[in-house]
Amino acid sequence: MLVPEGIISPIITPMHDDELINEKELRIQVNRMIDSGIAGLFPLGTNGEFYALTTDEKLEVIRIVVDETKGRVPVYAGTGCISTRETIWLSAKAKELGVDALSIVSPYYVAVTQDDIYSHFTAIAKSIELPIIIYNIPARTGNNIDYTTVKRLAEFTNIVGVKDSSGNFDNTLRYVEDTDRRLAVLAGNDSLILWTLLAGGKGAIAGTANVYPELSVGIYKLWKEGRIKEAMELQIKLRPFRDVMRMGNPNSVVKRAMNLLGYPVGPARGPVAGVNEKIDSALKAAFKLYK
Structure with a gap:
């Protein structure tokens, strides 16, 4: 069973000015990410604007990424939907398209209990024979997946990990310390990669891997080699860009940064597609620190 590890890029979805998917640029970004040493690609995450894409567009993004990756790194498709039924359907379609694993965000918009979350992931795990990463991002979903729920879900061997984007490091520690040790706990907050x-x-x-993949990969490689002081220097180096991300919708800021750096990935899909001169100025100031 696949063990998620290393730096996985939640690859952006490039678009033309009319907000239609830019297949050519998406293929370019797939290769750019892989060439930088990324350990996996995660299309249709928050940075991939899954929330703004139609079902047909989601399937098209998956098809393109799988086709261009050609098995060089695992592809973790984001297939989480509000309802359990739709999540299972989309996950099955992703499997048909050849993905290696799934990243499934908890239900959003609806108010759910921990028992609801457990039942949701249980039904998915029983229906789809692919490795699954549980995606916890309470600021966007309105619920935090408690470590006790993750511990219960570890009974399913195809649930292989959990991504914690809560920003609460104690929550991450609970996943590490108080669930099943076979589960791969992945940082979803780029400020907490090394920690x-x-x-x-x-x-x-790591969303910032779309902008500076070598930097994120470097943190992991240095940690792996036991060069902790050097890894910490790279971790600290991410902070200025992270600070700019907080000035707007974070994944839209990532996409804007890529455009300013010369990667024609187009706009974020509305309602967050506008250019903000204050953010642009802050990004250009931050870029000077990465030369």
Whole structure:
């Protein structure tokens, strides 16, 4: 069974100015990420704007990424939907398209209990024979997946890991310390990549990897080699860009940064597609620190 580890890129979805998917640029970004040493690709995450894509567009993104990756690294498709039924359907379609694993966000918009979350992931795990990463991002979903729920879900061998984007490091520690040790705990907050690794995590799904993949990969490689002081220097180096991300919708800021750096990935899909001069200025100031 696949063990998620290393730096996985939640690859952005490039678009033309009319907000239609830019297949050519998506293929370019797949190769750019792999060439940088990324350990996996995660299409249709938050950075991939899954929330703004139609079902047909989601399937098209998966098809393109799987086709261009050609098995060089694992592809973790984001297939989480509000309902259990739709999540299972989309996951099955992703499997048909050849993905290696699934990343499934907890239900969003609806108010759910921990028992609801457990039942949701149980039904998915029983229906789809693919490795599954549980994706916890309470700021967007309105619920936190408690470590006790993750511990219960570890009974399913195809649930292989959990991505924690809560930003609460104690929550991450609970996943590491108080669930099943076979589960790969992945940082979802880029400011916590090294700290998660030092605590027993396996890697990160890092949005900033879309902008500076070598930097994120470097943190992991240096940690792996035991060069902790040097890894910490790279971790600290991410902070200025992370600070700019907080000035707007984070994944939209990532996409804007890529455009300013010369990667024609187009706009984020509305309602967050507008250019903000204050953010642009802050990004250009931050870029000077990465030369």
